[in-house]
Amino acid sequence: MAAVTGLHARRRRRLNVFRYAVFTVFGLFFLLPLLAMIRFSLEGSTSGSWSLSAWGQIASYAGPPPLLSGVEITLELAVITCLVVLVLLVPTVIWVRLRVRWMTRLIEALCLLPLTIPAIVLVVGLAPIYRVIRQQFSLSALQLFWVYAVLALPYAYRALAAGLEGVDVKTLSEAARSLGAGWITVIWRVIVPNMRQGVLNAMLLTGALVLGEFTIAYLLLYTNLQVTLFYVSRGTPNAGVLFSTSSAALLFAFVLLLILSYVGRRRGGQSERSKVSK
Amino acid sequence: MTGVEVSLRGLHRRYGQVVALDGLDLTLAPGELVALLGPSGCGKTTTLRLLAGLEDADGGQVTVAGTDITHVPSNRRDMGMVFQAYSLFPHMTVRDNVAFGLKLRRTGRTERERRAMEMLELVSLTEQAGRYAHQLSGGQQQRVALARALAISPKVLLLDEPLSALDAKVRAQLRDEIRRIQLEVGTTTLFVTHDQEEALAIADRVGVMRDGRIEQLGTPTDIYSRPATSFVAEFVGLTNRLHGTVTGGSVDVRGCVLPLANPATQDGEATVLVRPEAVTVTPSGPLTGTVIAVTFLGASSRITVDLGDTTVLAQLPTSDATALPAGSAVSLTIRPDPVLVA
Numbered sequence: 263m264a265a266v267t268g269l270h271a272r273r274r275r276r277l278n279v280f281r282y283a284v285f286t287v288f289g290l291f292f293l294l295p296l297l298a299m300i301r302f303s304l305e306g307s308t309s310g311s312w313s314l315s316a317w318g319q320i321a322s323y324a325g326p327p328p329l330l331s332g333v334e335i336t337l338e339l340a341v342i343t344c345l346v347v348l349v350l351l352v353p354t355v356i357w358v359r360l361r362v363r364w365m366t367r368l369i370e371a372l373c374l375l376p377l378t379i380p381a382i383v384l385v386v387g388l389a390p391i392y393r394v395i396r397q398q399f400s401l402s403a404l405q406l407f408w409v410y411a412v413l414a415l416p417y418a419y420r421a422l423a424a425g426l427e428g429v430d431v432k433t434l435s436e437a438a439r440s441l442g443a444g445w446i447t448v449i450w451r452v453i454v455p456n457m458r459q460g461v462l463n464a465m466l467l468t469g470a471l472v473l474g475e476f477t478i479a480y481l482l483l484y485t486n487l488q489v490t491l492f493y494v495s496r497g498t499p500n501a502g503v504l505f506s507t508s509s510a511a512l513l514f515a516f517v518l519l520l521i522l523s524y525v526g527r528r529r530g531g532q533s534e535r536s537k538v539s540k
Numbered sequence: 541m542t543g544v545e546v547s548l549r550g551l552h553r554r555y556g557q558v559v560a561l562d563g564l565d566l567t568l569a570p571g572e573l574v575a576l577l578g579p580s581g582c583g584k585t586t587t588l589r590l591l592a593g594l595e596d597a598d599g600g601q602v603t604v605a606g607t608d609i610t611h612v613p614s615n616r617r618d619m620g621m622v623f624q625a626y627s628l629f630p631h632m633t634v635r636d637n638v639a640f641g642l643k644l645r646r647t648g649r650t651e652r653e654r655r656a657m658e659m660l661e662l663v664s665l666t667e668q669a670g671r672y673a674h675q676l677s678g679g680q681q682q683r684v685a686l687a688r689a690l691a692i693s694p695k696v697l698l699l700d701e702p703l704s705a706l707d708a709k710v711r712a713q714l715r716d717e718i719r720r721i722q723l724e725v726g727t728t729t730l731f732v733t734h735d736q737e738e739a740l741a742i743a744d745r746v747g748v749m750r751d752g753r754i755e756q757l758g759t760p761t762d763i764y765s766r767p768a769t770s771f772v773a774e775f776v777g778l779t780n781r782l783h784g785t786v787t788g789g790s791v792d793v794r795g796c797v798l799p800l801a802n803p804a805t806q807d808g809e810a811t812v813l814v815r816p817e818a819v820t821v822t823p824s825g826p827l828t829g830t831v832i833a834v835t836f837l838g839a840s841s842r843i844t845v846d847l848g849d850t851t852v853l854a855q856l857p858t859s860d861a862t863a864l865p866a867g868s869a870v871s872l873t874i875r876p877d878p879v880l881v882a
Contacts, residue, residue: 430625436594437627437685439614441641441692455631 296512303505316502320510323494323503332490333507335403339486340472343410344465347418350411352461355422356453359431373419376412381477384409392482403484410472417467425460429453462522470515487511543571543728544605544695546591551600553586553752560586562752564600568696573722573729574757575739578749579775584732585700587749591730592698593617604695620689620727624701626681628673634660634684635669641692659687662721679710686718690725697722697729703738715742736776740764748772766801770882773813778842780819780852781882784812791881793874794847795826801878811882816842818875819854821864825871827852831864845870 306313323329351373358369376384388409395405431453438452454461476488485493487507495504546568553561560583568574576584589595591602593614602610609617628637638656647655660666663683673681682702689697699718703711719742722729733739739746740760747757748771756768767773784793789803793812829847841861845852854872864870 430627433623433625433627434629436592436614437621437623437688438629438640439594440592440617440619440621440698441688442615442618442644443640444615447644452629456629 296509299505299512300509303502303509305502316506317510319503320507327485327490327493329490329494329503329507332485332487333511335485336473336487338404339407339410340469342404342407343414343472344468346407346411347414347468348461348464351415351418351422351464352454353449355419355426356431356449359426360435370419370423373415375416377416382481384412385478385481388478388482403479403486406475406479406482406484406486409478409482410468410475413475413478414468414471417471418464421463421467422457422460425457425463426453429456458525462525466519466522469518473511473515542726543569545570545603546605546696546728546730547601547603548587548591549601549603551587551590551602552598553583553590553595554598559752561590561597561600564753566747566754566757568728568730569744571726571728572744573719573731573742575731575733575743575746576749576754577733577736577739577746577776580734582749583752584734584749586752588698588700588730588732591696592619592621618692618695619698620692620694620696621698622682622685622689622700622702624704626673626678626705627685628676628681628688630673632672633669634665634671634673634676637673637684638688638691640688645692655691656687659691660684662690662724663687663717677710678706679714682706682714683717686721690721690727694727697727699729699731701733703733703735711738718742740776748775750775766878767813767880770813770880773880778816778853778855780814780816782812782814782850782852784810784881786810786881791879793879796874796876798874798876799878801880805881813880813882814852814874815877816853816855818877818879819852819872820875821854821856821860822871822873825873827872827874829870829872831866831868831870833866834861834864836861843870845872 303316304312304314306315320333321330354369358365391408392405395408399405434452434456435448438448443452474488475486476492479486480489480492491504491507494507548564548566551561551564553559562583564583564587566574566587576587578584586595590597593609593612597610600610601608604617628634629640632640635653635656638659639652642652642655657666657669660669663686665680665683665687668676668680668684673684676684682705685702702718703714706714715738718731731739731742740763743760745757746760746763747754748763749755750771756763756772758766758768763772763776767776773779782793784791784798786800786805786807786809788807789800789805791798791800791805791810791812793814798812798814827845827847829845829852831843832846832851833844835842835844836858837855839858840855841858842853842855843861843864845854852872
């Protein structure tokens with residue numbers, strides 16, 4: 263008996279060592295470039311000195327193109343794209359699960375499609391459409407939300423579908439229906455509050471995608487944050503502001519991630535306890 | 541609110557090639573509790589779901605209090621429903637769950653709260669009002685579900701195997717509680733179950749279903765003591781199938797002459813259905829054999845007796861059964877209750 267537990271303990275210890283090793287290697291792989299970037303953004307006028315001037319320039323860098331307007335456009339795009347994706351996908355995912363289950367595969371395949379098409383090909387197809395959008399609607403880079411909503415579909419769909427996984431959609435909706443709820447009430451007041459984690463994840467992924475998008479915006483001749491950074495990198499002798507802005511964008515996404523996972527965890531904790539009590 | 545009459549006429553429903561309901565007729569008297577009992581796939585749940593409006597009938601008519609509601613969507617039918625699966629809304633407190641239906645009906649806040657607490661009192665869960673579903677036991681969750689269903693003062697109460705997920709003791713308790721509450725509020729109730737004990741214990745009338753039809757509808761006593769068909773006899777309670785010879789309105793089973801439930805049965809060889817409790821131990825009976833198993837059921841015990849060419853089940857008081865361990869020789873006789881021929 264003791265020998266067996268000893269063996270187990272040894273195996274567990276070895277497993278732990280392995281885990282920490284993997285964690286450390288990959289952590290360094292991801293973190294080192296980021297730390298280097300942040301360090302560089304804090305570099306003073308002479309090599310090895312420290313300074314906050316590059317961070318101070320984020321607000322004051324006047325371009326062209328002006329840095330702050332790039333930040334603004336991208337943040338607005340993130341919000342609009344999130345909303346559009348949620349309004350489109352949440353009812354769809356629930357409806358497919360509830361009433362037309364046989365369409366699950368089809369919807370999934372459709373939503374995953376943007377992942378399989380290279381950005382450059384998308385742009386070729388989208389260029390004529392955007393020519394019309396420019397002529398008919400507006401020149402604003404906010405119009406990018408159309409294509410961003412398409413790009414975000416695969417991630418948002420997976421997140422929402424996973425969020426719905428643990429919800430007994432059929433029983434909950436039938437219970438609500440029998441109590442007098444119409445379909446819209448069923449979806450927004452009964453199902454959605456129970457797939458909050460999925461909705462948050464979808465928002466996070468969509469937001470992150472919009473914050474980091476460069477190719478399509480650049481090729482369609484729009485100026486978002488990443489495109490602005492690209493111009494800054496080409497046109498300025500002072501590369502510091504480039505790195506400080508990149509770091510800021512990254513930190514912003516990171517903070518967003520932390521907030522969302524914290525909000526989600528509070529909920530998750532509840533549902534875990536519910537499993538224990540049954 | 542007193543109950544209303546519910547009537548299902550000629551209901552048909554098929555899923556692809558499978559016929560779930562084949563012209564089902566059923567009328568529930570105002571305030572009555574009818575239990576639908578049957579093996580899985582017999583159509584009992586389909587019946588309930590058609591009445592709830594959660595599925596559409598292929599043919600037939602559903603009327604409640606004389607109004608045809610066959611094509612009314614489920615959210616306008618005013619039916620309270622308790623499901624087999626736990627169905628409380630996880631993101632709402634117990635009180636909010638119970639008040640949900642009233643909120644949809646735009647009942648004022650104070651009235652809503654008052655009614656919710658009243659319903660929770662009915663199921664003795666007022667202290668849990670502020671809790672969430674995951675903080676309750678299975679039995680408590682089903683009681684809240686019942687309170688939620690009753691809060692809207694439904695015309696009809698639909699119970700879809702509400703006790704199946706619970707353990708035996710809670711099941712019996714909640715079963716009695718459901719009956720008490722149902723009698724108190726007087727709502728016409730349809731109760732679907734595959735558990736015969738549950739159906740017999742709780743219902744005013746029991747409908748035994750088979751292949752999308754009601755095979756027999758009657759009081760629990762009728763169903764148990766005077767089954768109309770061999771299917772009902774075998775589905776409700778345990779039954780011995782014994783070989784016998786029918787002659788002139790009675791049947792001879794291994795030397796015991798028994799009256800027939802249906803005297804019109806043709807003379808000749810037949811399989812006779814005999815309840816285990818009709819088989820009794822005697823000092824010298826016409827049936828002799830060896831006890832091969834004793835099943836302790838509490839106050840009574842069931843013994844399995846090998847008669848040589850077949851086995852027979854007998855149910856007797858445990859005090860008698862303890863004198864008959866496995867292996868002992870025993871003589872049996874069959875009480876002359878009217879029997880059914882398969």
